[in-house]
Amino acid sequence: DRVLDGRQVACALVRQACERHRRDLETGHERGLWFDEQAGRQVIAFFSLLKHSKGEWAGQPVHLEPWEQFILWSIFGWKREDGTRRFRTAYVEVARKNGKTTLAAGVGLYLLLADNEPGAEIYSAATKRDQARLSHAEATRMAKSSPTIRRMVRLYKDNIHIPDTASKFEPLGADSDTMDGLNVHAALVDEVHAHKTRDTWDVLETGTGARRQPLMFAITTSGYDRESLCFQQHEYTAKVLSGVVEDDSWFGVIYTLDEGDDWQDESVWVKANPNLGVSKKWDDMRRKAARAAEMPSALNAFQRLELDIWTQSETKWVNLEHWQACGASVDAVGLRGRTCYGGLDLS
Numbered sequence: 001d002r003v004l005d006g007r008q009v010a011c012a013l014v015r016q017a018c019e020r021h022r023r024d025l026e027t028g029h030e031r032g033l034w035f036d037e038q039a040g041r042q043v044i045a046f047f048s049l050l051k052h053s054k055g056e057w058a059g060q061p062v063h064l065e066p067w068e069q070f071i072l073w074s075i076f077g078w079k080r081e082d083g084t085r086r087f088r089t090a091y092v093e094v095a096r097k098n099g100k101t102t103l104a105a106g107v108g109l110y111l112l113l114a115d116n117e118p119g120a121e122i123y124s125a126a127t128k129r130d131q132a133r134l135s136h137a138e139a140t141r142m143a144k145s146s147p148t149i150r151r152m153v154r155l156y157k158d159n160i161h162i163p164d165t166a167s168k169f170e171p172l173g174a175d176s177d178t179m180d181g182l183n184v185h186a187a188l189v190d191e192v193h194a195h196k197t198r199d200t201w202d203v204l205e206t207g208t209g210a211r212r213q214p215l216m217f218a219i220t221t222s223g224y225d226r227e228s229l230c231f232q233q234h235e236y237t238a239k240v241l242s243g244v245v246e247d248d249s250w251f252g253v254i255y256t257l258d259e260g261d262d263w264q265d266e267s268v269w270v271k272a273n274p275n276l277g278v279s280k281k282w283d284d285m286r287r288k289a290a291r292a293a294e295m296p297s298a299l300n301a302f303q304r305l306e307l308d309i310w311t312q313s314e315t316k317w318v319n320l321e322h323w324q325a326c327g328a329s330v331d332a333v334g335l336r337g338r339t340c341y342g343g344l345d346l347s
Contacts, residue, residue: 010271012258014253020241032081035078046114050062065274075087085213086249087250090216091251092219092252092253093220098280104219105124109139112153117212120167120168123171123187123188124187125173129173136170182204190219193221193230195230196228221304222304223304224304237253238254269306
């Protein structure tokens, strides 16, 4: 409500995600969709069992911010006529340090413990198994710190499982020895922008075919490769949110700046950083912005990682504003008698 009535600063893509939710509440029944408020409340309540394991909130219960509640409320609340989940793919794109790892870890535990799926196989996946271990390790620490969850699971290195239901939660990397034979109930794919090919995604997605209500959960920052799997999913999400494509099985939300926003304007930073002032610190953002303004090589990284803006390359050699300032006509008279050099870029 705060996004749609303007009280909460948000980008156009976030507004479209909110508009889609509200519109479907009114017309979704025409397509066999309905919203299960109890299911939405349940997943949010589940997170109250979890505790942070690092930083200033270590040992404290996880408190979901409104934007996080909206994501969980939507993914787990929307149902099909047969009572299974509506969304089979969820794409969440947001700048760094907004709590992605904690959110993914909690979702993995919920799918393992509370989704009523016998023999559930949950995987945290990334290009490298060490990267996949980050969210899985957070889930392990959460499980250890919650007496309720600790009684329900068995914990081993890289494995959380429930003997009674033969369910497990493990990290999985594209560099693993094999990814064949997976029977995937859910895959939490971290930092999708780092995936050079779609091989890992395709193997995981094809492994969901025998499940009643599988979930592919992609959570990432933006990238720079416009041919990548991540950009394909970014563009597809934008089309779904704008109504160009109708896909009732695809949930998406993208936190970024709007076209025309000044990246140095602090008032728009919250569009890409919904946790700004919570897990994301103002002084850190300001320090990095000041450096990016003076160091061209740092600018693309700041825009991509801190503001979730898709850039054309990983680094920038020269500040574009400085380059454009050199565009004045040449003073031929002033150059007379001096040694001059000319350069021509033939690439």
